[in-house]
Amino acid sequence: MHNMGRPPCCDKIGIKKGPWTPEEDISLVSYIQEHGPGNWRAVPTNTGLMRCSKSCRLRWTNYLRPGIKRGNFTEHEEKMIIHLQALLGNRWAAIASYLPQRTDNDIKNYWNTHLKKKLKQSDQSGSDEGVDHEGHSSSSSSNSHPKGQWERRLQTDIQMAKKALCDALSLHKPATATTTTLVVPDDATKPSSSSHHQPYNHASSSYASSYENISRLMENWMKPPNSTNNSPGYYSSFSNMVNNNTSTTGSSSSEGAHSTTTTTTQDQGFDCFLTLNSSKQYYGSPSQTQVPLTLLENWLFDDGAAQCHEDLMNMSLEESTAGLF
DNA sequence: AAGACGTTCAACCGCCTATAA
DNA sequence: CTTATAGGCGGTTGAACGTCT
Numbered sequence: 001m002h003n004m005g006r007p008p009c010c011d012k013i014g015i016k017k018g019p020w021t022p023e024e025d026i027s028l029v030s031y032i033q034e035h036g037p038g039n040w041r042a043v044p045t046n047t048g049l050m051r052c053s054k055s056c057r058l059r060w061t062n063y064l065r066p067g068i069k070r071g072n073f074t075e076h077e078e079k080m081i082i083h084l085q086a087l088l089g090n091r092w093a094a095i096a097s098y099l100p101q102r103t104d105n106d107i108k109n110y111w112n113t114h115l116k117k118k119l120k121q122s123d124q125s126g127s128d129e130g131v132d133h134e135g136h137s138s139s140s141s142s143n144s145h146p147k148g149q150w151e152r153r154l155q156t157d158i159q160m161a162k163k164a165l166c167d168a169l170s171l172h173k174p175a176t177a178t179t180t181t182l183v184v185p186d187d188a189t190k191p192s193s194s195s196h197h198q199p200y201n202h203a204s205s206s207y208a209s210s211y212e213n214i215s216r217l218m219e220n221w222m223k224p225p226n227s228t229n230n231s232p233g234y235y236s237s238f239s240n241m242v243n244n245n246t247s248t249t250g251s252s253s254s255e256g257a258h259s260t261t262t263t264t265t266q267d268q269g270f271d272c273f274l275t276l277n278s279s280k281q282y283y284g285s286p287s288q289t290q291v292p293l294t295l296l297e298n299w300l301f302d303d304g305a306a307q308c309h310e311d312l313m314n315m316s317l318e319e320s321t322a323g324l325f
Numbered sequence: 326a327a328g329a330c331g332t333t334c335a336a337c338c339g340c341c342t343a344t345a346a
Numbered sequence: 347c348t349t350a351t352a353g354g355c356g357g358t359t360g361a362a363c364g365t366c367t
Binding site for chain 2: 017018019020054055058059062063071105106109110112113114
């Protein structure tokens with residue numbers, strides 16, 4: 001019956017598309033409350049949602065998942081995105097793994113709508129922060145390189161190794177194990193593990209508290225949206241409520257090896273990042289998260305590192321791979 | 326006031342990898 | 347080993363909204 005071609009991700013017949021309604025959101029959220037995220041294929045069947053599994057997953061990970069922050073990127077976050085994009089290329093999921101409250105989609109959107117433009121402008125005015133821009137030939141991976149995941153990981157690893165080496169050589173900070181930083185991007189490219197293997201039960205209590213908030217949200221949903229708000233008004237209230245009340249949320253995430261366990265006031269994204277290690281408990285490999293943070297701290301907060309980074313970026317991939325293989 | 330134009334971002338598409346059968 | 351499938355990712359789209367003329 002089935003040909004060799006790519007199988008459809010879901011049965012297209014009768015599948016609803018487009019924006020999610022509050023009712024659908026409630027349905028999805030309450031299902032996940034009970035069963036946890038994952039096994040997305042079963043979600044439409046069990047919830048009665050006329051959505052494909054992918055759509056459900058996307059809706060959850062990019063919008064409904066507790067602990068995500070929307071809009072209002074801080075300067076720190078912006079800088080991080082710029083640096084990480086230069087380092088990792090357009091690997092939004094990997095980048096998002098360093099910004100626990102942000103989704104890859106959000107970061108991608110922010111990059112495309114704000115940062116790209118910004119960087120282009122600063123590029124034209126001749127003032128460059130030492131950041132390699134998207135579209136430049138020295139960019140790590142986004143353009144002319146193969147798109148296979150392992151290749152991208154390899155590239156990232158190489159870049160990280162370069163950076164670690166540079167840090168080690170520059171010696172302007174105590175060398176805190178920067179040489180073992182290669183693990184994270186790899187993990188970050190395998191966020192699925194967080195949703196599949198995450199011990200959901202461990203976080204169930206925090207889930208529960210989250211969903212108490214969600215039920216309160218539902219009350220809000222029943223009210224007419226705030227007139228001053230735009231279409232996502234009820235969603236905003238949802239997000240705010242969740243974010244403001246899930247200080248111990250062990251959110252499940254398919255975005256990366258992270259969760260949010262920190263207090264989430266509006267501008268605490270970066271603090272959150274710095275305390276990320278406190279959240280790794282849900283995802284095993286406890287040592288893996290901490291180390292790259294040290295690295296990142298070095299080069300994100302040390303302006304000198306930008307220059308170093310630029311130097312690294314100017315190294316061609318071929319150079320480095322030639323040495324490695 | 327209204328139409329044109331620009332921007333934002335939620336959601337979709339199609340490809341990829343991992344894995345189960 | 348091959349095939350089928352689920353889940354994940356990045357690129358792209360288009361409706362909604364904002365700003366300009």
